[in-house]
Amino acid sequence: MTGSRIILALDVPDRKRALEVASAVSPYISYIKINWPLVLAAGTDIIRDLGEFRPVICDLKLADIPNTLKLIADEISKRSPFGVIAHAFVGSDCLKELVNHSPEMKVFAVVAMSHPGSRDVMDSQVDRLIDIARSSGVYGVVAPANKPDLLSRVRKMMPDTVIISPGSGAQGGDPVEGIRAGADFIIVGRSLYGAADPAKEAQRLMITTSSR
Amino acid sequence: MTGSRIILALDVPDRKRALEVASAVSPYISYIKINWPLVLAAGTDIIRDLGEFRPVICDLKLADIPNTLKLIADEISKRSPFGVIAHAFVGSDCLKELVNHSPEMKVFAVVAMSHPGSRDVMDSQVDRLIDIARSSGVYGVVAPANKPDLLSRVRKMMPDTVIISPGSGAQGGDPVEGIRAGADFIIVGRSLYGAADPAKEAQRLMITTSSR
Numbered sequence: 001m002t003g004s005r006i007i008l009a010l011d012v013p014d015r016k017r018a019l020e021v022a023s024a025v026s027p028y029i030s031y032i033k034i035n036w037p038l039v040l041a042a043g044t045d046i047i048r049d050l051g052e053f054r055p056v057i058c059d060l061k062l063a064d065i066p067n068t069l070k071l072i073a074d075e076i077s078k079r080s081p082f083g084v085i086a087h088a089f090v091g092s093d094c095l096k097e098l099v100n101h102s103p104e105m106k107v108f109a110v111v112a113m114s115h116p117g118s119r120d121v122m123d124s125q126v127d128r129l130i131d132i133a134r135s136s137g138v139y140g141v142v143a144p145a146n147k148p149d150l151l152s153r154v155r156k157m158m159p160d161t162v163i164i165s166p167g168s169g170a171q172g173g174d175p176v177e178g179i180r181a182g183a184d185f186i187i188v189g190r191s192l193y194g195a196a197d198p199a200k201e202a203q204r205l206m207i208t209t210s211s212r
Numbered sequence: 213m214t215g216s217r218i219i220l221a222l223d224v225p226d227r228k229r230a231l232e233v234a235s236a237v238s239p240y241i242s243y244i245k246i247n248w249p250l251v252l253a254a255g256t257d258i259i260r261d262l263g264e265f266r267p268v269i270c271d272l273k274l275a276d277i278p279n280t281l282k283l284i285a286d287e288i289s290k291r292s293p294f295g296v297i298a299h300a301f302v303g304s305d306c307l308k309e310l311v312n313h314s315p316e317m318k319v320f321a322v323v324a325m326s327h328p329g330s331r332d333v334m335d336s337q338v339d340r341l342i343d344i345a346r347s348s349g350v351y352g353v354v355a356p357a358n359k360p361d362l363l364s365r366v367r368k369m370m371p372d373t374v375i376i377s378p379g380s381g382a383q384g385g386d387p388v389e390g391i392r393a394g395a396d397f398i399i400v401g402r403s404l405y406g407a408a409d410p411a412k413e414a415q416r417l418m419i420t421t422s423s424r
Contacts, residue, residue: 037284087275
């Protein structure tokens with residue numbers, strides 16, 4: 001590993017561009033996070049291809065019944081991702097199904113989100129969502145860097161769990177503040193792949209966040 | 213349309229088998245619902261191919277931030293599905309993004325689910341989830357037939373919204389009870405595609421549910 005606390009959110013629905021960005025920034029990041037638009041545009045094999053650069057976390061925001069999650073895990077785990085992201089709000093039986101069915105694929109549970117709509121219901125349920133994540137034995141959780149108070153709360157309630165944090169840059173959060181609030185890794189998307197020089201920006205972010 | 217109140221949940225991660233079942237039962241159903249395992253195994257073009265039999269609802273249980281939902285909608289809507297299913301839990305800005313970005317694709321919002329884990333958080337938030345769905349202008353909602361009290365509550369709060377209901381058969385609910393509780397359409401999966409004669413079972417279900 002690079003020791004970097006940066007995760008690249010590779011939200012570009014284009015195989016060629018995704019591989020270019022991954023190649024350029026890989027010296028300065030620890031993981032690559034991809035989501036449905038890229039998987040739909042490039043096929044599931046992109047998971048394996050990007051895995052050549054850095055371990056891949058599939059940010060699929062899974063939120064279905066256990067039987068369906070099992071079938072999705074079967075399709076995804078063939079391509080050896082490092083991890084998969086699922087929602088805690090669907091309940092502990094769902095998360096446990098993923099944890100137990102594909103033990104080689106780490107499960108990260110979303111306990112809070114970064115966008116304005118997450119205030120409608122999710123923010124008020126964060127304690128329950130943390131309980132669900134904890135009781136399900138997940139490897140890590142997802143909580144946003146642009147809500148430092150909430151992120152601190154997650155860290156306090158889950159001192160030993162890996163926390164990865166979106167919501168920096170384009171979504172208003174500050175990476176350094178995210179690290180201070182308890183994030184282990186900061187997820188950076190648009191401000192990396194949209195930079196004039198993604199490698200330079202990744203290096204700058206790695207240095208800024210590693211000194212905290 | 214057939215006048216049937218049955219939606220086939222085509223949860224088979226195999227293109228050939230999916231087309232066989234769709235062809236056999238299409239005279240007795242109104243819509244075909246597919247989810248991620250089939251899309252991952254067969255590619256997104258399966259949406260268009262199944263659309264030759266009946267209008268297709270993509271049950272993707274979307275639960276991401278608005279920007280990502282927009283990119284997913286771009287990939288899916290190219291294949292002209294009838295509709296897409298997203299979670300109300302993530303908030304009204306997410307549902308509105310889908311409703312406004314791809315107006316030709318009907319949005320169904322999940323306001324309640326059928327599996328045991330939905331009792332952990334979701335069931336206690338059903339009124340708020342209904343509010344989110346209502347204020348977002350979705351075409352329909354998803355609420356489970358195996359929780360008739362909760363389904364009746366959704367119907368009462370949303371008298372003019374299309375309700376589609378999973379949770380029958382393998383998950384314990386009764387299709388006729390689901391219709392009585394307020395469902396417009398009953399979603400049937402395992403007990404159709406797993407039947408010795410799917411067409412015969414679909415016909416039986418169509419008749420049973422249409423007389424109520």
